[in-house]
Amino acid sequence: MIQQSSTSAAAAGGVAAPPPTGTVRLTINGQQHTLQIAPWTTLLDALREYVHLTGTKKGCDHGQCGACTVLVNGKRINSCLSLAVMHEDHDITTIEGLGSQENLHPLQQAFIDHDAFQCGYCTPGQICSAQGLLNEGRAHTEEEIKEHMSGNLCRCGAYAGILNAVKEVVDSQLRMKN
Amino acid sequence: MSTTNYIGKPTSRVDGPAKVTGAATYAAEFQVPNLAYGWVVSSAIAKGRITKVHSEEVLAIPGVLEVFSHENVPSLAWFDRNYKDDVAPGGSPFRPLHEDKIQFNQQPIALVVAETLELARYASSVLRIDYEEEKHETDIEAKRDEGFEPGNGKSGWMPPPPPRGNPDKAWEEAEHRLEHEYVHGAQHHNPMEMFGATVEWRGDKKLTVYDKTQGVVNVQNYLTKIFGLSKDDCRVINHYMGGGFGSGLRPQYSVFLAVLASLELKRSVRVTLTRQQMFSFGHRPHTLQYVKLGTNPDGTLAALQHHALHETSQFEEYTENVVNWSGMLYQCENVKLGYQLAKLDVFTPQDMRAPGAATGSFALEVAMDEMAAAAGIDPIDFRIRNYAEEDQNAGKPFSSKRLRDCYHQGAAKFGWDQRNPQPRSMRKGNRLVGYGMAGGVWDATQKKAAAKATLTADGQLLVSSATADIGTGTYTIMTQIAAETLGLPLEAVTFKLGDTDMPEAPVQGGSWTAASVGSAVKSVCEAIGEKLLKLAQKMEGSPLKGASPDEVEFVNGQIRLRQDPDNAVVIRDVLQASGETKLETDSSATPNMLKQGTHSMHSHNAVFVEVEVDEEFGTVHVTRVLNAVAAGRILNPKTARSQVLGSIVWGISMALMEETIMDHQFGRYMNHNYSEYHIPVQADIHDIEVLFVEEEDDVVNPLGVKGVGEIGLLGVAAAITNAVYHATGKRVRDLPIYLDKLL
Numbered sequence: 001m002i003q004q005s006s007t008s009a010a011a012a013g014g015v016a017a018p019p020p021t022g023t024v025r026l027t028i029n030g031q032q033h034t035l036q037i038a039p040w041t042t043l044l045d046a047l048r049e050y051v052h053l054t055g056t057k058k059g060c061d062h063g064q065c066g067a068c069t070v071l072v073n074g075k076r077i078n079s080c081l082s083l084a085v086m087h088e089d090h091d092i093t094t095i096e097g098l099g100s101q102e103n104l105h106p107l108q109q110a111f112i113d114h115d116a117f118q119c120g121y122c123t124p125g126q127i128c129s130a131q132g133l134l135n136e137g138r139a140h141t142e143e144e145i146k147e148h149m150s151g152n153l154c155r156c157g158a159y160a161g162i163l164n165a166v167k168e169v170v171d172s173q174l175r176m177k178n
Numbered sequence: 179m180s181t182t183n184y185i186g187k188p189t190s191r192v193d194g195p196a197k198v199t200g201a202a203t204y205a206a207e208f209q210v211p212n213l214a215y216g217w218v219v220s221s222a223i224a225k226g227r228i229t230k231v232h233s234e235e236v237l238a239i240p241g242v243l244e245v246f247s248h249e250n251v252p253s254l255a256w257f258d259r260n261y262k263d264d265v266a267p268g269g270s271p272f273r274p275l276h277e278d279k280i281q282f283n284q285q286p287i288a289l290v291v292a293e294t295l296e297l298a299r300y301a302s303s304v305l306r307i308d309y310e311e312e313k314h315e316t317d318i319e320a321k322r323d324e325g326f327e328p329g330n331g332k333s334g335w336m337p338p339p340p341p342r343g344n345p346d347k348a349w350e351e352a353e354h355r356l357e358h359e360y361v362h363g364a365q366h367h368n369p370m371e372m373f374g375a376t377v378e379w380r381g382d383k384k385l386t387v388y389d390k391t392q393g394v395v396n397v398q399n400y401l402t403k404i405f406g407l408s409k410d411d412c413r414v415i416n417h418y419m420g421g422g423f424g425s426g427l428r429p430q431y432s433v434f435l436a437v438l439a440s441l442e443l444k445r446s447v448r449v450t451l452t453r454q455q456m457f458s459f460g461h462r463p464h465t466l467q468y469v470k471l472g473t474n475p476d477g478t479l480a481a482l483q484h485h486a487l488h489e490t491s492q493f494e495e496y497t498e499n500v501v502n503w504s505g506m507l508y509q510c511e512n513v514k515l516g517y518q519l520a521k522l523d524v525f526t527p528q529d530m531r532a533p534g535a536a537t538g539s540f541a542l543e544v545a546m547d548e549m550a551a552a553a554g555i556d557p558i559d560f561r562i563r564n565y566a567e568e569d570q571n572a573g574k575p576f577s578s579k580r581l582r583d584c585y586h587q588g589a590a591k592f593g594w595d596q597r598n599p600q601p602r603s604m605r606k607g608n609r610l611v612g613y614g615m616a617g618g619v620w621d622a623t624q625k626k627a628a629a630k631a632t633l634t635a636d637g638q639l640l641v642s643s644a645t646a647d648i649g650t651g652t653y654t655i656m657t658q659i660a661a662e663t664l665g666l667p668l669e670a671v672t673f674k675l676g677d678t679d680m681p682e683a684p685v686q687g688g689s690w691t692a693a694s695v696g697s698a699v700k701s702v703c704e705a706i707g708e709k710l711l712k713l714a715q716k717m718e719g720s721p722l723k724g725a726s727p728d729e730v731e732f733v734n735g736q737i738r739l740r741q742d743p744d745n746a747v748v749i750r751d752v753l754q755a756s757g758e759t760k761l762e763t764d765s766s767a768t769p770n771m772l773k774q775g776t777h778s779m780h781s782h783n784a785v786f787v788e789v790e791v792d793e794e795f796g797t798v799h800v801t802r803v804l805n806a807v808a809a810g811r812i813l814n815p816k817t818a819r820s821q822v823l824g825s826i827v828w829g830i831s832m833a834l835m836e837e838t839i840m841d842h843q844f845g846r847y848m849n850h851n852y853s854e855y856h857i858p859v860q861a862d863i864h865d866i867e868v869l870f871v872e873e874e875d876d877v878v879n880p881l882g883v884k885g886v887g888e889i890g891l892l893g894v895a896a897a898i899t900n901a902v903y904h905a906t907g908k909r910v911r912d913l914p915i916y917l918d919k920l921l
Binding site: 058 | 197198199235241295419649
């Protein structure tokens with residue numbers, strides 16, 4: 001919550017003063033972060049500009065491309081359409097929290113194996129979205145995966161690789177369940 | 179048996195782990211101390227002048243540092259030539275914040291700099307600007323009769339060749355004739371990463387510029403000329419680029435503004451554009467094309483005429499090769515090609531993936547399909563009857579051309595023989611099924627490029643070049659080339675790029691990076707190899723004594739005699755025995771003009787498409803695409819395939835979805851966001867596949883590669899259009915094929 005107000009005064013010339021900053025505590029990838037931000041700071045900007053977790057990408061800032069997808073309490077959301085201050089009691093997971101270069105998450109490994117990206121800019125969002133899809137447990141077939149991965153744009157057009165990568169991990173999870 | 183032969187083997191991206199974990203850092207993500215944020219204010223009008231920028235109102239907001247506009251920008255370089263980047267077209271380049279004049283809608287007219295991103299955004303949103311509007315013209319239809327032939331285009335642009343034969347008479351006398359207009363609107367590159375730059379102020383006018391660009395050297399040249407900086411004080415870096423497609427060939431105003439603010443405020447500044455502002459610069463131009471074809475009774479082309487008119491800005495003459503391809507893709511003795519521009523109140527168009535060819539191949543290849551249907555000939559057969567054995571534009575033989583194999587192998591794999599030639603004859607339930615095909619041609623170009631290599635005593639090789647990897651796979655293929663050339667394991671090789679401190683390389687474009695930088699990497703590794711051999715021969719009891727470089731090979735971490743592989747020296751031992759800590763050398767590769775000058779060098783493709791069209795709704799589903807590509811040697815079938823798959827997605831987009839729509843009343847693009855500028859999503863893409871036709875070519879460059887970034891896009895939109903005709907009997911000649919055009 002916003003707990004203290006900053007010293008910003010109303011600006012001259014009829015321009016409204018910007019909102020004051022306050023302390024916001026976020027739990028990101030299991031770590032506590034205390035930020036001094038205004039209520040208008042999006043979760044995406046908080047991650048990128050204040051916590052310096054730049055794996056989460058900004059592709060449109062309007063919830064149209066999915067590049068900023070992160071997991072909040074296991075659910076995938078567009079972090080550009082959500083304010084950081086709304087997530088004080090939540091578990092936020094970003095691409096950095098899924099795996100590391102030395103210890104890749106199965107989705108990350110599958111994306112490399114299937115060459116499911118080119119420029120790599122939509123990739124963290126695609127992978128977080130795929131993890132959200134796995135958590136939802138509703139996509140089993142290729143058609144279902146395609147439908148439920150359609151909120152993440154890829155301008156390089158790596159969709160065939162993305163589908164194969166996600167399918168591989170979905171299939172292996174289904175096998176483990178049975 | 180060699181384990182270090184990597185060229186031609188499917189290899190996972192070496193930068194993959196960095197990209198899938200978020201560790202890959204893009205231009206607007208570098209953390210530098212004391213960073214301020216700039217936000218660009220865009221013009222709300224298309225033409226006129228700014229009468230007042232009410233900066234004082236936003237400067238009163240605590241945390242707002244400065245408002246830069248034409249009212250307070252310091253005096254910069256005066257001459258046009260200082261603003262001309264390495265790939266600029268003819269004319270006077272746009273100078274951000276230079277004057278009160280507005281030349282296009284969304285022109286950057288101010289930069290608000292503040293302590294935080296949010297403050298800069300807010301302040302820019304309330305910054306009042308007064309304008310004096312003038313009447314604008316943004317509709318090319320109004321300029322149909324005002325086309326002019328460009329005087330001086332950008333480098334690489336060729337005016338159409340002069341007419342050959344008697345194209346008018348031959349067309350009049352032809353057995354079958356057609357003449358039609360083909361149209362597509364403006365398209366914007368829209369890479370996922372928005373343009374942005376982080377400028378690190380290192381004190382005393384020394385800058386490190388992290389910029390989104392396809393060419394760090396081009397950006398450095400541009401900035402140093404305008405701001406009077408020395409190259410040592412203006413280092414430009416781009417390690418990763420979130421997509422380019424041509425949009426990053428020229429320096430964007432974001433980097434200009436970030437550098438301007440940094441120099442004035444004497445601190446680090448970051449400027450990132452918004453998605454809306456990604457529609458404020460270069461684009462594939464809205465183009466009107468006119469094609470006339472005539473055939474002889476035997477199905478050979480009697481006459482071919484192709485004319486194009488496209489938009490450019492008021493201040494630059496943007497050119498691309500739209501019609502030239504039509505004079506070389508098919509054999510025809512009577513050819514006339516025309517190319518004109520029309521000036522509109524828009525920003526200068528810019529190269530966008532297969533510039534000109536994507537446009538021209540759409541018109542020509544749909545016209546070819548129409549003619550095949552009119553003459554009652556199968557579209558593949560029709561193309562083979564008119565197969566060009568040499569480049570008639572240049573009067574030169576092709577260095578290699580396996581297009582015929584693209585037709586045959588592609589048709590066989592696709593199942594073209596299942597096609598009933600009659601339109602509207604195939605269906606699945608309530609969906610009409612159509613097969614269509616088309617193809618294209620693209621340049622195989624090599625540019626001068628340089629690279630540096632350092633081999634250290636621990637057997638690790640570092641190779642670098644100031645080139646780029648915009649998602650194409652440069653990191654990976656250069657690592658493969660270096661490892662194979664010196665016989666080292668892939669893991670022992672690191673390739674670095676995107677830094678002006680490295681040896682110079684051209685912008686990444688034109689599908690020339692593999693050929694150009696690849697040749698430089700090969701050359702520099704060969705130079706290291708020669709040094710290694712000399713050191714190896716000095717070793718006590720060396721089995722390589724007296725061997726010339728041609729007589730040895732570098733394989734499996736060893737230097738060995740070709741004729742007697744058991745006589746070998748371990749590479750790591752060579753350096754250790756010599757007492758040297760490292761071997762280092764620079765080298766550049768230049769095109770062999772003696773060889774290349776006598777040939778026409780091109781890649782080719784043939785695309786086969788199946789569509790299903792809902793008979794009642796007119797919705798088009800591209801259910802299958804096979805893209806058969808002959809592009810010389812394929813260095814990495816895994817990453818090369820991805821490039822062509824991406825091109826197929828681009829072709830589907832061009833055919834069915836993509837168009838930037840101008841509201842001429844305001845002279846403003848209406849759909850300037852990802853929601854209304856439609857590109858395919860996962861659910862739009864079905865069965866797409868690539869077939870690389872084997873092609874050897876020892877003329878194009880030492881590696882025999884032609885590049886695959888662009889060829890795959892050619893013919894895709896035409897093949898879809900032709901398949902839609904086959905499915906429905908309706909011929910669409912203006913893209914995209916919205917469903918209302920089929921109802």
